[in-house]
Amino acid sequence: MKEIRFYKLLSGKSPIEDFLDSLSSKEAQKIAWVLSLVEDLEQVSTKCYKQLQNTEGIVEIRVQIGKNHFRLLGFEHKGTFVVLTNGFKKKD
Numbered sequence: 520m521k522e523i524r525f526y527k528l529l530s531g532k533s534p535i536e537d538f539l540d541s542l543s544s545k546e547a548q549k550i551a552w553v554l555s556l557v558e559d560l561e562q563v564s565t566k567c568y569k570q571l572q573n574t575e576g577i578v579e580i581r582v583q584i585g586k587n588h589f590r591l592l593g594f595e596h597k598g599t600f601v602v603l604t605n606g607f608k609k610k611d
Contacts, residue, residue: 522600579591589606
């Protein structure tokens with residue numbers, strides 16, 4: 520169980536919030552559901568949440584909606600919360 524936090528710039532803007540606002544309602548709902556899984560479950564499938572190899576602590580939240588794949592990147596702080604810094608739609 521980890522709290523999800525969104526990184527904010529000094530200006531107060533959040534790249535994650537901007538990314539989520541750019542998505543369709545269906546896409547944003549599915550991403551919100553996956554984020555709630557990360558927050559609520561003790562053990563989350565690596566299909567949805569994992570630490571990237573060969574990085575210094577970068578975690579990836581993965582969401583698939585039909586043929587579309589979305590990634591949210593950030594870092595975990597002492598196993599208690601995750602700070603998400605950016606998101607993107609993966610291109611083939």
